[in-house]
Amino acid sequence: xxxxxxxxxxxxxxxxxxxxxxxxxxxxxxxxxxxxxxxxxxxxxxxxxxxxxxxxxxxxxxxxxxxxxxxxxxxxxxxxxxxxxxxxxxxxxxxxxxxxxxxxxxxxxxxxxxxxxxxxxxxxxxxxxxxxxxxxxxxxxxxxxxxxxxxxxxxxxxxxxxxxxxxxxxx
Numbered sequence: 001x002x003x004x005x006x007x008x009x010x011x012x013x014x015x016x017x018x019x020x021x022x023x024x025x026x027x028x029x030x031x032x033x034x035x036x037x038x039x040x041x042x043x044x045x046x047x048x049x050x051x052x053x054x055x056x057x058x059x060x061x062x063x064x065x066x067x068x069x070x071x072x073x074x075x076x077x078x079x080x081x082x083x084x085x086x087x088x089x090x091x092x093x094x095x096x097x098x099x100x101x102x103x104x105x106x107x108x109x110x111x112x113x114x115x116x117x118x119x120x121x122x123x124x125x126x127x128x129x130x131x132x133x134x135x136x137x138x139x140x141x142x143x144x145x146x147x148x149x150x151x152x153x154x155x156x157x158x159x160x161x162x163x164x165x166x167x168x169x170x171x
Contacts, residue, residue: 001065004116009071009109011069011117014067014068023051033071035071035078037077038078038103041078041101053067066084067082067083067084068117070100079104082097092166093131094131095131096114118148127166150164
């Protein structure tokens with residue numbers, strides 16, 4: 001599973017080894033990847049689901065490519081994570097989310113990573129639609145989703161729903 005490379009970022013598949021290191025021995029990440037791991041990564045929401053990610057990798061190691069660490073290539077530091085909750089459902093939908101550590105926010109990294117992961121998803125068999133959501137007062141995420149080509153669809157209360165359809169639906 002090769003990483004995705006953008007102009008400034010490397011999106012590394014979250015293998016079982018990396019997921020276990022994140023959960024149990026963060027210093028091992030540096031040994032494995034040669035990157036700095038900031039104290040505030042992963043962010044709280046992602047840290048909360050790490051046990052489920054580890055369990056998921058144990059059941060299906062190939063699912064690692066659907067979630068990735070975001071590494072700032074020049075700085076050799078993990079700055080966030082991005083990925084899909086699950087591989088495509090029976091209708092071809094994948095839902096994604098992301099987080100960036102505060103020191104690297106507001107510099108376009110989330111948009112750069114989102115564009116790359118969405119394009120990658122559309123290259124995968126069965127993916128027809130990428131979806132996401134964010135709170136209606138999360139203006140930074142709204143802007144990221146807009147710049148990543150997502151279109152706002154029907155909101156659910158304070159939660160805005162977003163989608164981007166695959167242009168060529170012949171897959």
